[in-house]
Amino acid sequence: MFILKNEIQFDMAHYLSGYEGKCKNIHGHRYRLIVKVASKTLHEGGQLRGMVDDFGNIKKVLKEIKEYFDHKLVLEDNEEGRKLADKLSELPNAFSILMLPYRTTAEEMSRHIYHMIKEKGINVREVELFETPTNSCIYMED
């Protein structure tokens, strides 16, 4: 089995809707995303000969993931999140807000990112998303 590993980091603000504790406040993280791409075999011909995939192809997809989340305020698309987004849109600052249909835990985000990568045709095996230097979630499927 061959496993390629690649990593990106991005900054994102969020809060956990319905959470009691300090994470109910808007706060930010420097997220660290580690992606593993696996294959039992290597390409036998052409540009990808001797490779699982081109590191460049993986890096291109991870760059898109970074751009999707980086420096955004990410809100859950529920009543509370929509109210906050409406309030912020009254201000002259053009805040970059991303509305997502889930609570932005490391678990939900890692599953979302896994599927974003898969949809781009990368044979992703697992993603590990660090929300803090010591807390991470690994998501994989059978």
Ligand SMILES: Nc1nc2c(c(=O)[nH]1)N=C([C@H](O)[C@H](O)COP(=O)(O)OP(=O)(O)OP(=O)(O)O)CN2
């Ligand atoms: N299972 C999960 N638990 C928590 C998540 C999560 O995504 N999945 N997220 C949070 C918060 O977003 C929070 O920012 C991180 O929590 P915490 O462990 O408190 O992180 P800190 O490193 O800031 O903790 P310190 O005690 O201040 O060092 C909460 N839980």
Ligand SMILES: [Zn+2]
């Ligand atoms: Zn948090």
